[in-house]
Amino acid sequence: MNILTLPLKNLKRKLLRTGILITVFTVGILSVVMLYNVSETIGHSLEKKMTEFGANILIYPKSDSLNVSYGGFSLGNLSYSVKYLSEKETNDSIRSIANKENISTVAPKLVELGTYKEQPVAVTGIIWAEEFRIKNYWALDGKMPVNPNEAIIGSRAADLLGITINSPINLGTGTVIITGILKKTGTEDDNLIFADLHSVQSLAGKQDKINFIEVAALCSGCPIDDIVAQIQSKLPNTDINALQNIVKQRMSTINYVKRLVLMVSVVILVIACFMLSMFMLASVNERKKEIGLLRAIGYSSSKIFIIFGFEAMIIGIFAGVLGYLGGYVSSVQLLSRIDIEGTGHILFDPALMATATLFVAVLSVLSAALPALKATKIQPTDVFSQI
Amino acid sequence: MLQAHNIVKSFTTDTTTNVLKGVTIDIQQGDFTCIVGRSGSGKSTMLNILSTLLRPNSGNVVYNGLDLGKVSVNKINKIRQNDFSVIFQSFHLFPYLSVLENVLLPYLSEVTPVSKKSRAHAMQIIERVGLKGKEDRLPGKLSGGEQQRVSIARALVKQPKILFADEPTGSLDIKTGKDIIELLKELNSEGLTIVMVTHALEYTSYADTVIEMKDGQICGEIHEIAGSA
Numbered sequence: 001m002n003i004l005t006l007p008l009k010n011l012k013r014k015l016l017r018t019g020i021l022i023t024v025f026t027v028g029i030l031s032v033v034m035l036y037n038v039s040e041t042i043g044h045s046l047e048k049k050m051t052e053f054g055a056n057i058l059i060y061p062k063s064d065s066l067n068v069s070y071g072g073f074s075l076g077n078l079s080y081s082v083k084y085l086s087e088k089e090t091n092d093s094i095r096s097i098a099n100k101e102n103i104s105t106v107a108p109k110l111v112e113l114g115t116y117k118e119q120p121v122a123v124t125g126i127i128w129a130e131e132f133r134i135k136n137y138w139a140l141d142g143k144m145p146v147n148p149n150e151a152i153i154g155s156r157a158a159d160l161l162g163i164t165i166n167s168p169i170n171l172g173t174g175t176v177i178i179t180g181i182l183k184k185t186g187t188e189d190d191n192l193i194f195a196d197l198h199s200v201q202s203l204a205g206k207q208d209k210i211n212f213i214e215v216a217a218l219c220s221g222c223p224i225d226d227i228v229a230q231i232q233s234k235l236p237n238t239d240i241n242a243l244q245n246i247v248k249q250r251m252s253t254i255n256y257v258k259r260l261v262l263m264v265s266v267v268i269l270v271i272a273c274f275m276l277s278m279f280m281l282a283s284v285n286e287r288k289k290e291i292g293l294l295r296a297i298g299y300s301s302s303k304i305f306i307i308f309g310f311e312a313m314i315i316g317i318f319a320g321v322l323g324y325l326g327g328y329v330s331s332v333q334l335l336s337r338i339d340i341e342g343t344g345h346i347l348f349d350p351a352l353m354a355t356a357t358l359f360v361a362v363l364s365v366l367s368a369a370l371p372a373l374k375a376t377k378i379q380p381t382d383v384f385s386q387i
Numbered sequence: 388m389l390q391a392h393n394i395v396k397s398f399t400t401d402t403t404t405n406v407l408k409g410v411t412i413d414i415q416q417g418d419f420t421c422i423v424g425r426s427g428s429g430k431s432t433m434l435n436i437l438s439t440l441l442r443p444n445s446g447n448v449v450y451n452g453l454d455l456g457k458v459s460v461n462k463i464n465k466i467r468q469n470d471f472s473v474i475f476q477s478f479h480l481f482p483y484l485s486v487l488e489n490v491l492l493p494y495l496s497e498v499t500p501v502s503k504k505s506r507a508h509a510m511q512i513i514e515r516v517g518l519k520g521k522e523d524r525l526p527g528k529l530s531g532g533e534q535q536r537v538s539i540a541r542a543l544v545k546q547p548k549i550l551f552a553d554e555p556t557g558s559l560d561i562k563t564g565k566d567i568i569e570l571l572k573e574l575n576s577e578g579l580t581i582v583m584v585t586h587a588l589e590y591t592s593y594a595d596t597v598i599e600m601k602d603g604q605i606c607g608e609i610h611e612i613a614g615s616a
């Protein structure tokens with residue numbers, strides 16, 4: 001038995017009221033945890049989907065002369081004193097940065113000149129799987145290349161050069177055959193021929209060489225500048241361009257969702273705290289005689305505050321634990337029902353639960369602070385005074 | 388031991404009521420002092436001022452040479468914990484605490500658990516007030532007289548120097564009230580100083596000193612009357 005006996009016994013005595021209060025607070029915390037988990041997962045999923053509409057980082061060899069443009073990116077000098085990057089080394093370096101979890105796609109490219117009926121054409125070597133992840137919007141007539149010596153061509157290049165399906169393109173020591181024509185994209189892709197990177201390297205005699213790499217990075221939780229800096233430290237002899245406008249557009253969409261969730265969470269917490277405060281105020285008014293007696297037998301005002309603060313803290317601890325567990329289970333259930341990619345990212349984290357519980361406990365004590373302060377002002381003669 | 392000099396106290400609501408108009412009282416160690424008077428005479432206000440529950444508008448209360456009007460709130464709390472105890476007409480027991488827990492209430496103000504020694508002492512007091520075997524009961528399961536005994540035990544548990552009793556028999560029938568007064572007299576004969584407010588004149592025979600109040604002033608004081616009951 002100690003000073004905590006009083007709040008514990010009082011909560012036990014008013015079991016129904018304590019239960020209602022814990023339930024109300026738990027529902028509030030549950031909603032906040034669920035909203036947070038769902039928004040994080042939806043944000044993550046949203047960002048992944050958005051990477052399908054283009055890369056946001058471009059890496060190319062250091063160059064100090066004529067710039068050539070590709071897809072809105074500056075490629076450096078491709079025509080004079082061409083410099084190459086090592087495909088393996090560059091790829092490995094990017095995949096090993098501290099924020100490697102944020103790297104969604106790494107799409108290396110080698111641009112080589114080929115010919116079709118004596119006319120020069122640019123053939124871009126790509127890794128099909130990686131390219132499709134950042135160019136989900138590609139659609140084509142014909143069929144996708146299956147064999148290493150097959151290629152596709154942009155619609156404008158096909159029109160201007162008169163290239164059709166099954167046309168052979170001479171490249172280095174061999175040829176690649178066109179199997180499909182890209183539908184109009186409105187980008188530089190309309191002017192190019194795309195073939196398998198390793199075939200292009202082999203035919204051009206440039207094994208492991210690439211001109212540049214497009215990277216799609218997920219930027220939530222990590223600014224793009226940090227990712228660029230980490231890649232730069234791994235690849236000091238490259239120039240790295242971050243397409244800030246693309247990043248900002250994506251982040252503003254995701255941040256909008258997060259801000260919305262934050263606002264809703266704050267409203268829920270404020271309402272829950274207000275209700276707790278009202279309950280505590282009612283409790284103080286109801287227990288004025290008890291408080292008066294405690295003051296009469298020498299309890300200081302700080303001891304009275306401790307009694308009511310501890311009562312609120314117990315409610316907060318219960319609500320924190322139940323709310324976190326409920327929020328976790330609810331968000332997993334909800335996300336699995338609406339079939340959103342990334343449900344597996346929600347992990348049960350005991351440390352996070354402890355932190356959340358501590359936060360809720362502190363919030364509860366703060367909510368009870370005004371009623372508790374009111375309790376400290378009660379004097380014995382206020383409640384049992386006779387003349 | 389406890390002196391009140393020229394105490395003035397008024398309460399203001401819509402109008403100002405002068406409840407005490409310059410009252411002087413001297414409580415001697417080991418005395419059983421009874422303050423009597425009609426309702427509104429100011430006797431309970433006087434008791435509240437003597438027991439530090441209320442501060443006078445003017446005048447001073449001196450306890451063992453210490454002017455209680457000039458000490459800190461912390462010191463007042465210490466005096467309430469260790470030196471003074473108050474029992475009330477309405478017992479003011481905590482309905483959700485057992486008899487033992489109610490008696491131990493003065494010890495429950497700390498984070499450190501109540502010691503075995505304090506617990507054993509509380510059990511002795513419970514036995515002393517005639518409630519042995521009822522220490523685990525809730526107050527709702529006790530009679531009025533038993534509840535007042537619990538509140539007396541609670542007041543005694545920290546071995547106070549002065550026990551203030553405000554109409555301790557006011558809620559009890561005549562027989563139970565007499566039992567309670569006899570218990571208080573026993574405690575007084577063991578050395579406890581008691582100041583009791585009552586309007587039941589039959590209990591004044593147990594007192595060493597009877598102070599009669601009327602309209603906020605002392606209108607009579609009788610000494611050395613105990614034993615005539």
